[in-house]
Amino acid sequence: MSAATLPAALPPPEPAGRGPAFLFGFDGEAFASRRSPAQRYWTEYAPASRAHRGLAAEFALALVDAAGRLGRMEIAWAGGPVGLAAAALAPRLGLPARVLSLSIDGLGPPTPMTGLPARRIEARFEELEGFALGFARAAGCGNAWAALSAFAASHAQWPVLADHGEVRLLNHGIDERLGIVAAPASLALVDNEGFTAIDRWLGAERRPGEAQLLRRTPELVAAQLDSPSSRGWMADALAGGAPALRAWTNHAARGSMWRRAFPGLRHAEPRAAWPDPAFRARMQRLSLRMRRARPGCATQHFTPLHRLLPRLGLEVPPGLDEDARLYGRVEMPAAAGALEPGSSGAGEEAP
């Protein structure tokens, strides 16, 4: 499906009893596809309605929630922690599920042995390439690894649960290229436009599925941010004493978070499940071709943590709101007044 044939607004994930916990959009349209490079990409998190119960419990609740919407589901395993934890929990929770694993030219992570029925798809890299270029056009994404996850999902015969997603935190105060602290810590949750490419692809294909299990409920998002690993990373970043590259992003803390929550599972980043250098080089070239086929999709959305944590009912650590002191606060919309430059907002002089 070409981008031109995409509907302006794709059907949103069906909420399970309440509104979606996670939204994305372009300009004024939620769950939409990019129609112009000038459109602004955004993501939004719903407030939590109760205290979270820890990562493992909230993950299980979100999985049950997703299964309630999808019915029987096929977990498209790409080697990542979401698919692994889902595959491990589903039989214990009595959820109707099976695992779909993928092998490209004989490479790929072995099917996890979790007691679920499993299917393995053997494909050639050329098939992935053909799929990826169409994926780039449909989802507006130039990331071959996202295409790989979607390629796995494309083989699902049941509603698919994509092995996808992470809660990536970033410290803007770090210059990672120079490896220095360039400014006081400024922490945000990062949402790359590419992270929701699978959602756009599922919508374009009218394929039932769940691509954002980690954002399925506000309480699961809260549990990830409030995990000892995430809290430890925030504290280190705010204290300023950690080595710059460790304080830049929570990459290591994410792994630690999964290992603490599910100590019996061997978690890895999805890319680490495909370590073959030649395969990774081909994936890099494929990403280049995808970007040429559909430039764009390179934007990021940052949610300042000092705004997100209170929304999720979480404590704000000391020093986190220094951003607001420097860059200014955001008032509630009702009190903010007109934002058009040249307009006279409440109590403001006209320029």
Add this chain to the structure above:
Amino acid sequence: MSDGHETPAGARPGAARERLRFHEIDFALWRREIAPLWHMEGAVHLVAPLVNGYGQLQYCGREIHARVRHVPLAAELDGTRIAWTSIYNISDEALRLRGIYVLPEWRSNGVGRSLVAHAISLWPGRFGRVFLYARLGNVGRYRRWGFEIVPGHVPRSHRTGIEGGQERIVQMMLRRATEEAVDRAGADARGAAPWLPP
């Protein structure tokens, strides 16, 4: 921007600033014409509508669309655009200037400063701070305009669009309460170019 460029032959520099007209222009046009600032003439489509600026942007979610007003601006002299900048609100209290580009032949004439002053003047006074990222070579210039390096911020790397090219940039801030000081700095600038009208 850099110094040392001559005013085009036949132009009367003393009259240039008063003949400047400032216009909000379409984003697509703006990014095409300002692209040389970032050496992105061949990749104009990659010039994003907003940049976060290492944590400057305090809005999130749908606020990004509903509450951030990006104003791409150009300075026009006798019907020809010669300078560009843009400005947007990063919170309900602060602004960001993004990109200040003057055609080489019109530099050091007060054009950039006039355009920036116009951009800031569009906003109500409650937007009390204005931020920008300055290339190190321009820090002195922006200091004369009233900006100061933000405490705790040091030069950081910046990808310019040149293959492998990097320049250092540093965040600077103007407090609008000091606009009188900016006016004085403008007078100082005119001292360096006495042909500018007061």
